[in-house]
Amino acid sequence: MLSEAEIVRRFFTRPDSSVVLGVGDDSALIRPVTGMELAVSTDMLVCGQHFFPDTDSRKLGYKALAVNLSDMAAMGAKPRWVTLALALPEPLVRTNEKWIEAFADGFFGLARVHQVALIGGDITCGPLTICVQIIGEVAKGKALHRSGAKPGDDIWMSGRLGDAALALSHEKQHIMLEPSEIAACLPALHAPIARVELGQRLIGLAHSAIDISDGLLADLGHILECSKVAAVIKMNEINCSMVLEKYLPQSPAINCLLAGGDDYELCFTARKAKRGKIEALSHEMDISLTRIGRIDAGEGLVVLDATDNAISLGTTGYDHFHSP
Amino acid sequence: MLSEAEIVRRFFTRPDSSVVLGVGDDSALIRPVTGMELAVSTDMLVCGQHFFPDTDSRKLGYKALAVNLSDMAAMGAKPRWVTLALALPEPLVRTNEKWIEAFADGFFGLARVHQVALIGGDITCGPLTICVQIIGEVAKGKALHRSGAKPGDDIWMSGRLGDAALALSHEKQHIMLEPSEIAACLPALHAPIARVELGQRLIGLAHSAIDISDGLLADLGHILECSKVAAVIKMNEINCSMVLEKYLPQSPAINCLLAGGDDYELCFTARKAKRGKIEALSHEMDISLTRIGRIDAGEGLVVLDATDNAISLGTTGYDHFHSP
Numbered sequence: 001m002l003s004e005a006e007i008v009r010r011f012f013t014r015p016d017s018s019v020v021l022g023v024g025d026d027s028a029l030i031r032p033v034t035g036m037e038l039a040v041s042t043d044m045l046v047c048g049q050h051f052f053p054d055t056d057s058r059k060l061g062y063k064a065l066a067v068n069l070s071d072m073a074a075m076g077a078k079p080r081w082v083t084l085a086l087a088l089p090e091p092l093v094r095t096n097e098k099w100i101e102a103f104a105d106g107f108f109g110l111a112r113v114h115q116v117a118l119i120g121g122d123i124t125c126g127p128l129t130i131c132v133q134i135i136g137e138v139a140k141g142k143a144l145h146r147s148g149a150k151p152g153d154d155i156w157m158s159g160r161l162g163d164a165a166l167a168l169s170h171e172k173q174h175i176m177l178e179p180s181e182i183a184a185c186l187p188a189l190h191a192p193i194a195r196v197e198l199g200q201r202l203i204g205l206a207h208s209a210i211d212i213s214d215g216l217l218a219d220l221g222h223i224l225e226c227s228k229v230a231a232v233i234k235m236n237e238i239n240c241s242m243v244l245e246k247y248l249p250q251s252p253a254i255n256c257l258l259a260g261g262d263d264y265e266l267c268f269t270a271r272k273a274k275r276g277k278i279e280a281l282s283h284e285m286d287i288s289l290t291r292i293g294r295i296d297a298g299e300g301l302v303v304l305d306a307t308d309n310a311i312s313l314g315t316t317g318y319d320h321f322h323s324p
Numbered sequence: 325m326l327s328e329a330e331i332v333r334r335f336f337t338r339p340d341s342s343v344v345l346g347v348g349d350d351s352a353l354i355r356p357v358t359g360m361e362l363a364v365s366t367d368m369l370v371c372g373q374h375f376f377p378d379t380d381s382r383k384l385g386y387k388a389l390a391v392n393l394s395d396m397a398a399m400g401a402k403p404r405w406v407t408l409a410l411a412l413p414e415p416l417v418r419t420n421e422k423w424i425e426a427f428a429d430g431f432f433g434l435a436r437v438h439q440v441a442l443i444g445g446d447i448t449c450g451p452l453t454i455c456v457q458i459i460g461e462v463a464k465g466k467a468l469h470r471s472g473a474k475p476g477d478d479i480w481m482s483g484r485l486g487d488a489a490l491a492l493s494h495e496k497q498h499i500m501l502e503p504s505e506i507a508a509c510l511p512a513l514h515a516p517i518a519r520v521e522l523g524q525r526l527i528g529l530a531h532s533a534i535d536i537s538d539g540l541l542a543d544l545g546h547i548l549e550c551s552k553v554a555a556v557i558k559m560n561e562i563n564c565s566m567v568l569e570k571y572l573p574q575s576p577a578i579n580c581l582l583a584g585g586d587d588y589e590l591c592f593t594a595r596k597a598k599r600g601k602i603e604a605l606s607h608e609m610d611i612s613l614t615r616i617g618r619i620d621a622g623e624g625l626v627v628l629d630a631t632d633n634a635i636s637l638g639t640t641g642y643d644h645f646h647s648p
Contacts, residue, residue, distance in 0.1 A: 029364075035358070038354050041351035042445055046411050046451070071351050083365070085366050085368035121366055122367050124368050124370055
């Protein structure tokens, strides 16, 4: 059976010129660009909680990095370095080296796209758990915060919401999709696209930003709470796939759209005067950026339906200790 | 039951002036001192693997940070910032808030001693798992590496080895200690002292360093491998407690001393010309620093007994996938 050291050497050691000292010492050494602030974040994925035990490990390696990249995107930071701590069940290590190899391939495949270096980590025996820590750079004082929203701001979202939650609902047999529909939605669940470049381009345009990991209501709610403001959004303006739209009259689909989570799109606020620039950015980057509401003074979040009636909000997002 | 957000707010949010933006956004923001390199490391502790399920959570909080501080010590880096990812079983969160509170107290108690700020993290539901990532600062090009040992170097160790492993052997009923003996050894297991200041003071004195987490043989072995050198050490020179010394003729005790692990002392190498300065440092810091052998050209590690005969080495340290 492979030892820790062999697993690290065979699967997780890929030298990178952006690193002073990489995998294999008591710590890594990195040299940030002078004058930059560092954005630091961590996410832990637990088998059975964040993913099914039979999830393709290549997708898992990809996603473990993607959700961390998404946190950098939400700050407008350029991701640079990651560490990876892995608890692997002993039978998996004994019988399934290919699982580890595919996990590493998925992880490094995405790391390469974003020029992020794996600089260190820890591998231990235990229930399958993945913990990635990410460090990015952002110009001093320029990072996007949750706390910057101002009354009068437009509320924007990138991409489309709800497909990941819809695919998960199908996999949990809460909703039954057609084969072509599940095929259309699954990539959102397994291979979310972290809006890394968009986040950086929003610096100077957006007043506040967050990535939608726990659902639009919960994450926009964080902006409202941190910024001490209120908001009104229009459900019909929220961009979603044709698949989700088909199921939308049904309450589980509304739930996917507003509170599903796992979207990894950005929600941000910006002055009205920035509309033209944001639309131009959307065009230039070929990413849909959609205005879904506005920030008001006060507190609370109102969601309006097609006839401008307020929708009663039953769920407010994903909490690991209060599963829906 | 507490939500993730409530757990974070109640137990893990303590503002710190060394942080630009702390807990509560998509990432933290920190501002390293200009011109410093950053040392980055992570360690994951899994229930049943690294600690018993009934371990006092205050000790666990302390130790989760201590083992990471020890990695900074081994680099000569000054620890500055940590993130903490926690998977907590749902019943624990539902019924035992005091467990979380005590964990946080143990963690922050040690953080305060070393002026380390908790800047972010993740809390999720799952089998009890603790993952700390630590970031420290070290002057450019000055960090201690595993790869710097030179033939002719003395091999040094700090403190005493083997008590943590001896206490663990007792708890696993592999060896039976007297009550006064287990009381003397347990602190080494539950409250190891990371040699943070010593590590920084060794810059300019030591050629190489490592912290002894997997046992002296394994960790000195890493220095030899990375430095492409050999070593001879004398078992009788290795500093240990009177308790361990009493059991030393027995093979389990020899195992604790040489290969037990969980010591978090430093092993380092330095030129003979530095002996005086290292002894003065030992005196000034009131930490025993003991010469236990020398680095040679070639490869391999020889351990000599009291009569200068080579001891046959059966175990080489702790590997999570090959438990002794």
